[in-house]
Amino acid sequence: MQSILVNGKERFLGLLPSPAATIARMHREGTIVFASDRPDLKAARPTADFEDRDCSHFWKYRHDQDGTNECVGHSGAHAISTAFAKEGFDIDINPVAVYAPICGGSDNGANMADALESLQKYGAFPMGYAGISDTDWRSAYRTKFWQNPTSEAGKEAAKHKIVEAVFFGDDLDSWLAALDTGFWSGQFGMGAGNNFDPDSGGSLPPWRRTGINHALFATGGMRHHPKTGKREVEAGNSWGDWGPLNGLFYFDPYDWLPHSGQELWICRATTIPGG
Secondary structure, three states: OOEEEEOOEEEEOOEOOOOHHHHHHHHHHOOOEEHHHOHHHOOOOOOOOOOOEOOHHHOOOOOOOOOOOOHHHHHHHHHHHHHHHHOOOOOOEOHHHHHHHHOOOOOOOEOHHHHHHHHHHOOOOEOOHHHOOOOOHHHHHHHOOOOOOOOHHHHHHHOOOEEEEEEEEOOHHHHHHHHOOOOOEEEEEEOOOOOOOOOOOOEOOOOOOOOOOEEEEEEEEEEEOOOOOOEEEEEEOOOOOOOOOOOEEEEOHHHHOOOOOOOEEEEEEOOOOOO
């Protein structure tokens, strides 16, 4: 298990780095696109020029990874469910349906590239399917729906796919510009340490140079910090009873994200589930 102590409480992680070869293959096969392939998403205005946008209402279902290394599955499920909500659909994707196809049959964590590839190729079944809970990755793994797309589980998962994933690497300005449109949800990694605890307003303290170890998702919202006026990204975590905003939090991207090995992604969901 990968875990840290935050204010004396054990919190679980699970993010593994995406292999460069995997990302290159996915791009070659057309599973993902690079930000350089989408000039419309590149930063087209000054970095500081953005408007407050609250997208928290699109995050309707908040799951807790609860002692597992499923942060990638949870951030992926939160991202696609939020993407569906932005299209007007009320769908609660089960995090283990994102995690099971990429965990290799053990709870040792996963990477975001594999998660986004699985969501595009196979999709993921929602909460309620077969009574599988949001942390029961073993039951989800036993369905092998990604190997048996014509099975009941495979057909259910195939109704809920992403249609596009964009990889920004560490191009923070372009990632922020894409999120600033409000149309996309995002996945990214952060260096969670023992100070990874938001204040009463939901803002994270300054980064303490902890290595990237935890996957989270960006709602597409942003705000000016109430006191400093700096840009903050609106994001969601997968730890229950964490922070004053039920898992929602805000952070300074120019403090937390610009370091080597960063993976910044955005995705959007199909307009018509199952279509």
